[in-house]
Amino acid sequence: MIPDLDALLHRHGLSAAIPPGPGSWAAFLGQLAGQLRSGGLAVTAPQGQTTSLILGPAGQIVSMCPSSARLLGASALGTLLDTHLGNGLEGLRLRGLLTRVRGGETLRTALGLRGEGGEVAAWTGTLSRLSGAAGDHLLLSGELSGTAGADLLAPQAFYEELLCALPAPVAILDAQQRYVFCNPAAISSPEIRRWIIGRTDAEYVAYREFGPELARAREHHYLQARQIRDTIFWEESFGTPVHTVQLRSLTPVFGEDGELALCIGHGMDITELRRTQDALHQLNNELEDRVQSRTAQLRTVTRQLRHDASHDALTGLPNRTLFSERLDTALARSRGPGAEEYAVLFLDTDRFKGVNDTLGHPAGDALLRELSARLLAVLRPGDTLARLGGDEFAVLLTPLDSPGDATDTARRIQEALRPPMRLHGLDIALSVSIGVVLAHPEHGSSADILRDADIAMYRAKHSGGAGHQVFTPQMREHTIRMARLENELKHGLGRGELRVVYQPIMALDEGRVAGFEALLRWQHPEHGLLEPGAFLDVAEECGMMLDIDRWVLREACTQLRRWQQESPHTPPLSLNVNFSARHFAAPGVYEQVRGVLADTGFAPERLNLEITEGALLARPEAIGQTLEKLRALGVRLHLDDFGTGYSSLSYLHSYPLDTLKIDRSFVRGMLTSASSAELVRTIIAMAKNMKMRVVAEGIEEVRHLDALRELGCDYGQGYLFARPLSVSEARQFAREH
Incomplete structure (x- = not known):
């Protein structure tokens, strides 16, 4: 009512x-x-x-x-x-x-x-x-x-069926926040869908026993959508029966009067999306961790590569690149305000190759490490020791109080290396040759300084080693001349500028020519005929001696073979050819000599190869085998300059030698020095006892000739008989004697 x-x-x-x-x-x-x-x-x-x-x-x-x-x-x-x-x-x-x-x-x-x-x-x-x-x-x-x-309800039913068919949750609320519609995707239970119509979210949340914060959040979003008059979005998480995540939206609809008529709620299950996003986030975090780890590794590798690029792998010392950088820095400081002086020491180990050849490269590496440690112990903390390569080291002394500090350091280095190094139960003595360069305005770069230090080091090495030399501009000029000479010698060999001259070797008891010694000369286009002393050192250093030795051997054998063919009734002449120590130590020397003899037709028994005592010291075992093979070929072996080197009677027993050659210094001094005369007498007597012949060099006076004949010397050569002769002069001399 x-x-x-x-x-x-x-x-x-x-x-x-x-x-x-x-x-x-x-x-x-x-x-x-x-x-x-x-x-x-x-x-x-x-x-x-x-x-x-x-x-x-x-x-x-x-x-x-x-x-x-x-x-x-x-x-x-x-x-x-x-x-x-x-x-x-x-x-x-x-x-x-x-x-x-x-x-x-x-x-x-x-x-x-x-x-x-x-x-x-x-x-x-x-x-x-x-x-x-x-x-x-x-x-x-x-x-x-x-x-x-159907006519009455079709429009409403169509729209309701349409909304119910949507797989996404859809709900409609009125202006009082009460449900007026809810599709099955939002609430699957038909009973709850019927029950919820006309009720609010607060009632629904309490009915479902969800947390009250869910109702408060939904009311907040509802009021927010009505206030801003636009769609809002948010996420909701549900923990039962399984954890799900819903993306919610709420769209307000206003009437013609501007008042809120209804709100349309829409939902989307984004559980898998969030799981995928979480997995991607996790993968991204793992990737970032890997990237950071890889970056750290790359930084470590980069630092190591930079270290390796600037340091020597064997000793851990700075290499040439890093040393040059520090030297350039010292050079710049020496020219700016508060200039600091500096000095560079260039070190090369004396006779280190022999260590590698006899003990092997691992032993050589161990010695280089020990050498590095001894050098570091001598230097100041601020000095730089670098390994430039092989057995070459360099030291940068900076700052330098006085030039004498550099030479003092060089002497301390020599003193530190004096005690032998122990390796494999052996005591091994090492020494170094040191070139010293002091700061000078003419130096424009580290390369200039190292060049001059290298020049000074070679001067120290040629002075006998185990010492030091301070660089002077004259050393550079000499080096430049030698470099020019080397280049000219290489071209001279190719252009046929080398010559062979022949010095007669006389049989002293008969006074006749027994043969010739082939001697090398260089017909220089500017300086004329040069003797070996002017260019053989250069040839040795630049590795041309093997080619020169073979050329002299072939040229001399060809020439004497031609003389014998021209004078078949003349007694055959012998030929003495000098071989360098490097040639005897080189592989294939036997095959080369045999090939020259076969090509020229020269008789092996008429060829005398001269070898110095120094060559026998280089590689005694390998050289001994080579000499045995040459001797078996028929070639005779002469020991040149006997008595001037590391003479030892054991050499005479160890090698198949035929003849000893007495050095000219003893022959010249035998008339004025009793000791020289006694030494010559002893050599001749010893050779006779060993069934060996003797050749005396440097006979310049008749008194020399008489004394040697009296002592029983077999052969002699010197200016008393003839100076070295050209091809035509030697042929004429042979005919006359």
């Missing part, structure tokens, strides 16, 4: 009593409709089964006719009409209609009412406003026509 209904009707000039029972509702509504028409309100009573509802200001059912009660159930009183509509979306349309009716319009429409048993009936009727002391009420007066037809 409607409170104060009489007063409401009376206000419109109407009077009617509400019938106490459902049987009189039709008459009452007919009377009420007529009175409303007479009062200016058009209310048409429906045809068919009449049903009427009166709604309160909030849309709740406050009264209903018997047919409505049978359909909706007695418990419908007090509930919102929205909850009894055929679908949730109908409620939104109904609310719009009721708003218009409250504004004074009378509207005819159709609704689908859901009965107490769930069936939906079609209602067609009129919506009108009733005003009274209790406030505006709304009258729904119409006709029930049974089950709702």
